[in-house]
Amino acid sequence: MSESERVRQEYTQSPIILTTARILAPFVLTYGLFITFHGADSPGGGFQGGVIIATTVYLLAFTFGVEPTSTWVGHRSMAILAAGGVIIFTGIGFATMALGGNFLEYAEFVAILDLPENEVVKWGMEAVEIGGIAAIIAGVVMALVFLTAGGYGPERGEEP
């Protein structure tokens, strides 16, 4: 039995789940983005939004099986999301210090952005929320589920 056949047997495609996922997935993703893009000046935020975005991928994993979904998303893109988010977050923090302020003092961006100060602060915060936190959370939560579902692999009990 080939690998793909085994996978197909493990995850029998159910028309009910498939239909539900097909209808729900776009809405869940939109809702996740909606929450992510709020946060600086309205209720919402990158943390919650990132989790909801990641649940879209869960939904796909329920429908099509963990392994195909994991391959489709790719380990590399999850690592890039998580690590890139960290770089954006701390990068913005250090950028404000380079401009002469404190860590994450968004108001310093008035020096390079042609916007009033409250707008600058808002966009700085949005950049951290969307580019930093949401990306980190989405990447890590996806990776966590795939790692947990993937199991510990072959027994690595003995000292290498």
Place this chain on the structure above:
Amino acid sequence: MIDSFAELAPAILVGLPILAAAFPLLLGRLWTRIGWWISLVTTLAMTGIAAVLAYSVHVNDAVHHHLGGFAPPIGIELVADALSVWFAFLIAATATVVLAYTYQGGPRGRAFSSVYLLLIGGLMGIALTGDLFNLFVFLEITGIAAYSLIAARQHRDAAYAALKYLIIGTVGATLYLIGVAYLFMATGSLNMVDVSASLAGGGSADIGVPLYDEMLVRAAFAFIFAGLATKVALFPVHSWQPDAYSEAPDAVTVILSALVSTVAAYALIRVTFTVFTPAFFEVTPAATTAIVTLGVVSALVGSILAVLQSRIKRMIAYSSVAQFGLVVAAIGVATGPIPAEFALAGAIIHLIGHAIMKGGIFAAAGAIAASTGARTVQEYAALARRRPGLAACVAVLGFALVGVPPSIGFIGKWYIALGAVESEMWLVAVVVFISTLLTLGYVARLLERMYFILPEDAPSAVVTDGGDGVSIGMLLVVVLAVALTVVLGFLGGPLFELVDPYIQEVLHG
């Protein structure tokens, strides 16, 4: 120039390792070794920055960095004062030195480098934050990084130890958080200095009367102490620690034993003296009794359990339970009715000394295991013939741990005992003495095995492992620890001078 840089230094010290942690993950595919080099450059830079910051704070004044430009008590601030800079420097320097061990000794790989840097970032955050909730966040970062570093050995016992640490550590952090929540209920603030002022009746709460005798505040201290005691690994909430130390990869044990519990004990000092202040303990003497009792019990039980162990790493791990018991007992003594400067100085110096000595012993144990395969007291037989240099290092560090002068171990214990006598807590002085005898008990057992067992008596199973896995980096770590232990032993006075500004500030206002 130095001043304006020092203003930014706390944020750089915390942010830099976290930023650097992202790169091994991204670049590790190109070149597997790059994680190590990124870690080295980062930790070297941090050591330099911490040194400049320490100098600036020593010469000028404490540095406050308001994150995001929001002023406390609303904003979060990072504070580098006469106490935190020394721990910041200890963290950065130790992180650099341990890298020398991992170059050949492992663990390696991009995930390890990333998590290692996250651990350093978390520890740095604990050392430098001036905000109670922020401290919780960094405790969690440190904890999660530590759990996964232990599991890096990929052995089922290591996985079990990591899970045990995760469960107990999370409970500890949660207890701490409950305490912080109670303090927030009482004062409406999370900034350490502001909470302290509010508890005294002023601050942003400005109630007008001290809140020290409120049940809420007392419960807050109890929860915070219980939470941090778990992280410090005091008896009876130490049970995660021997497993974690003995099952982790050797290099990880070095960094865990040198920094993780140490920084948790630092947090305990910070909360006890900066937030609650001796005035709280004047109103609540039971808190002093509780701290001293738990510290004393931990010192005795930890030593006895250490004597009973047959595996080296477990033995040294239980010895840490005992040493941290002494440190906590000294913290308790310093909160007593008679202000005991020496006790607090002893707690701080013994913390730093313990970090150096334990890091050194674990590094030596790792190097010995790598070169001879010996991991039990039994297998250390006649080690002095096979590995005279390493055996001598273990002997020196062992004597330092007992408290034989000249060594940093002696200075720490001396100040603790002096403080106990000064504040007339005779029990603590007696316990320092008894625990020294018990320490001698397990160190002497090791020395007897290494030096006085003839090779023909030695179990042959040990010798079969002919492969010499010991690297120059490992030996460097051990030798550096031995040198520091002995040299600092001559510098008891200057060490006291370094921490004295903080002690004067918290004990005499």
